[in-house]
Amino acid sequence: MLKPAFWKLGRSLKLGLGLALLVGLAGAGEWASHRLPLGLPGAILGLLAYLALLAASPRIHAWTGEAAERLLKVLGILITPAAVGLATHTDAMASELGRIVIVLVVSTLATGLATWATFRLVTSWRR
Amino acid sequence: MPAVLAIVATVGAYLLAQRLAALARHHPVANPVAIAALLVLALLFALRLPVESYMTSAQPLRWLLAPATVAFALPIYRQRAAIVRAGPALLAALVVGSTVGIVSAVATARLLGLSAATTKALSTKSVTSPFAIALMERLGGPADLAAGLVIVTGLVGVALLPLVLRRQRDRDPDGYALALGMAAHIVGNQHVAQAAPQSLSMASLALTLAGLFTTLILPLLWPWIAG
Numbered sequence: 001m002l003k004p005a006f007w008k009l010g011r012s013l014k015l016g017l018g019l020a021l022l023v024g025l026a027g028a029g030e031w032a033s034h035r036l037p038l039g040l041p042g043a044i045l046g047l048l049a050y051l052a053l054l055a056a057s058p059r060i061h062a063w064t065g066e067a068a069e070r071l072l073k074v075l076g077i078l079i080t081p082a083a084v085g086l087a088t089h090t091d092a093m094a095s096e097l098g099r100i101v102i103v104l105v106v107s108t109l110a111t112g113l114a115t116w117a118t119f120r121l122v123t124s125w126r127r
Numbered sequence: 128m129p130a131v132l133a134i135v136a137t138v139g140a141y142l143l144a145q146r147l148a149a150l151a152r153h154h155p156v157a158n159p160v161a162i163a164a165l166l167v168l169a170l171l172f173a174l175r176l177p178v179e180s181y182m183t184s185a186q187p188l189r190w191l192l193a194p195a196t197v198a199f200a201l202p203i204y205r206q207r208a209a210i211v212r213a214g215p216a217l218l219a220a221l222v223v224g225s226t227v228g229i230v231s232a233v234a235t236a237r238l239l240g241l242s243a244a245t246t247k248a249l250s251t252k253s254v255t256s257p258f259a260i261a262l263m264e265r266l267g268g269p270a271d272l273a274a275g276l277v278i279v280t281g282l283v284g285v286a287l288l289p290l291v292l293r294r295q296r297d298r299d300p301d302g303y304a305l306a307l308g309m310a311a312h313i314v315g316n317q318h319v320a321q322a323a324p325q326s327l328s329m330a331s332l333a334l335t336l337a338g339l340f341t342t343l344i345l346p347l348l349w350p351w352i353a354g
Contacts, residue, residue, distance in 0.1 A: 019194070022194035022195075022197045022198055023194045025194075025197050026193035026194045026196070026197050027193075029193075029197070030193065033265060038346060039265065039266060039346025039347075039349060040265070040342060040343070040346060041196075041258075041261035041262055041264065041265040041342060042193065042261070042265070043192075043193040043194075043196035043197055043257070043261040044196070044258070044261060044339070044342045044343075046193065046194075046196070046197035047196060047197050047199055047200045047339070048200075049197075050197050050198075050200040050201075051200035051203060051204060054200060054201070054204040055204065061201075061204065065201060067198075068197075068198035068200070068201040069198075069201065071191070071194060071195040071198045072195060072198050072199070072201070072202070074191075074195070075195050075257065076141055076144075076145075076159050076160050076163070077137060077138055077141045077163075077188065078188050078189070078191050078192045078195055078257075079160050079192070079256045079257065079260075079274060080137050080140065080141055080160055080163045080164055080167065080188075081133075081137060081181070081182060081185040081188055081189060082189070082256060082260055082270060082271050082274035082275070083160050083161060083163070083164035083256075083274060083275055083278055084164045084167045084168060084171075084178060084181060084182070084185075085178070085182050085270075085271025085272075085274070085275070086164070086271055086272060086274070086275030086276075087164075087168055087178050088178050088179065088182070088271060089269065089271065089272045089275070092242070092244070092245075093245070093272075096241055096242065096245055099236075099239040099240070099241055100241065100245065100249070100276070101283075102235065102239060103232055103235045103236050103239065103241070103249055104249075104252065104276070104279060104280055104283045105283060105287065106231060106235050107228065107231040107232040107235055107249070107252065107253075108252075108253075108280055108283050108284045108287065108288070108310050108311070109287055109288070109291065109310075110227050110228075110231040111224055111227050111228040111231065111253050111309060111310040112224075112284060112287075112288040112291070112292070112306040112307065112309065112310035112311070113291065113292075113306070114223050114224055114227040115220045115221070115223065115224030115227075115302075115305050115306045115309040115310065115333070116220075116292060116295065116299075116302045116303065116305065116306035118216075118219050118220040118223040118224065119216050119217070119219070119220035119299075119301070119302045119305050119306075120299060120302050122215055122216040122219045122220070123216045123302075126215065126216065
């Protein structure tokens with residue numbers, strides 16, 4: 001009876017610690033972002049710091065992996081308000097809509113084809 | 128609008144959107160975020176509530192977006208063996224793809240005379256939404272517009288690229304997956320999961336590494352983009 005209770009407690013502790021680390025790194029990244037002349041977003045600096053921690057010790061992965069996984073799973077919910085916010089730009093976008101579609105089509109095709117062609121070219125060079 | 132109502136409405140709309148996407152057999156065009164946003168907008172319209180009030184009330188969800196972006200280090204770390212295996216070809220493809228993604232969007236937007244705000248938002252169209260929002264908030268561009276355009280870009284990508292690269296799906300599934308992951312990010316990943324599941328890790332790497340690379344080079348190009 002005690003074992004599952006301890007296991008649950010340990011898991012909750014890991015989740016809490018993992019989440020605290022991610023929030024802490026995001027906050028530290030934000031702090032550093034405004035003090036470094038790099039123009040990099042705080043969350044990205046936090047990502048790079050978390051990557052360095054993961055590479056430095058397998059324990060970090062064991063202790064924080066589940067919290068990171070869970071946050072990534074709810075990412076869609078976190079992005080939804082921004083997608084709703086697009087509605088606040090509809091008036092400004094109305095006159096540009098056709099041109100925006102042209103940009104998206106041209107640039108998306110160029111990006112996809114350039115990625116594929118470069119991958120193929122470098123792969124064939126290395127063979 | 129109370130914050131609790133905004134959060135409950137967002138979570139409820141997203142869960143319903145996931146059910147609807149499942150009913151559509153996870154067709155890439157049935158994007159859960161786009162469906163959830165439409166459901167929230169319909170609710171706001173029915174309750175005669177302004178979108179701006181919802182945006183303010185849903186702010187706690189935006190605060191969690193930064194730690195969630197930090198969490199993207201996890202898939203990069205877990206796929207380190209795949210990154211080493213694909214090596215120079217993967218890195219070259221991502222560097223070229225990211226650069227072409229930014230330059231082609233901004234140059235075409237300039238050519239067509241789009242406004243400065245729209246041009247800024249289009250510069251991040253090839254990265255996944257959390258990265259685009261983080262970039263816009265840091266560099267001073269319209270974050271909501273950028274996030275919305277990212278989703279539309281994903282839909283455009285899965286509508287067009289599978290047609291243009293249809294022969295490569297079987298011949299070169301890794302290259303196909305990279306192109307979809309790079310140009311159409313999460314929506315592209317959903318497509319690859321169905322069309323070329325053996326290369327899903329490549330699409331997923333494109334999503335995370337291209338987002339990271341773009342965030343590193345975009346601040347350098349920002350004077351040109353904002354100019």
